[in-house]
Amino acid sequence: MSGVIIALIVIVAVAVIGAAVYLTLRGRGSFGGGRDLKKRFGPEYDRTVARHDGDTQAAERELAERVERHGGLREQPLEPAVREQYTARWTAVQEHFVESPRVAVTEADRLLAEVATVRGFPDGEHYDEQLAALSVHHADHVHGYRRVHRVANARMGTDGDTRAGTEEMREALIEARKLFDDLVDTHQLQRS
Template sequence: MTTAIIIIAVVVVAAIAAFFLLRGRPAGGRSLRGRFGPEYDRAVARHGGDTAAAEQELGDRVKRHGHLDVRPLTEEARARYAARWASAQEVFVESPERALTEADALLADLTRERGFPGGEDFEDRTDALSVHHAAHVDGYRRVHAARHGNVSTEEMREALIEGRGLFDDLLAGAPSGREHGNRHLVKGRGTS
């Protein structure tokens, strides 16, 4: 009888200790990997494989940008942005560079209107977007980089397609991770 009570007491104490140890840990590991998806892997790679440093960075992003007052769009604004994106896609056939310039500016304008950081600090804006739209923020980075880099027409087309994922999420107010099908661009130069 005494042995059974001691075993039960040890199990209860171990369970309570485990509960408090796990509860006191900062959000990281699986929860950050689940929240950030490919952005988690990007941060780990940027920190040379140091997951603790990457998790610290991502945790800091959540603290800085997790409670943004993300504003909804009016129907008029939604229609205006949709028309601008359609125009950028149409321009792609004649001038991929001009299409990327418009897409980059459009994404910057849309993010500001939705309540994300504005200004000239692209990294701060993409950090904030990564907290709320981690699945698609890299598309914005690709649009921005392709606009400022020496890339092929195919790479520009792919960047525009990936940027469309973030555009769709921001336009619809969708949460991160929403899957999108066709991005309305067909292989090669042109729109569908």
């Protein structure tokens, strides 16, 4: 009788350990590998592979590391009044673009960093870390933030003009709007 009990305990222990190992490997992207990462990151997967000169293993290691570091992050809700304030500020940025595109793009960059920080992502003072965390949770639209940040921080050319033209700034602002909308979306917490 005690042998049967010991056997049952051993079987249950092995099942629990097996499940724990499976969940750990699954969380790290070890099962399904690239397929899971490609599905999760979408266009961000392709950008990361390109940045690694086509080395999918290096890109997948980077993406899996991002998931490990930031996958457990839980976005903080925005109060309706705060959401309205951010939306009004974004509208002002868009209106300001007509008169001063560069200032508007710079303000959009700051506003995205601020909203992301309030939602619980790493502080905007640490752009690369914030971008990595956003890529885990908003992979489809994170490139808009990357693009607006790059344009906002473009240096002046030798002729006194910014390297980013007005059309490039306009396109960056439009693309960044998608991430902004994700971050202030009232239904976002239900999808996270």
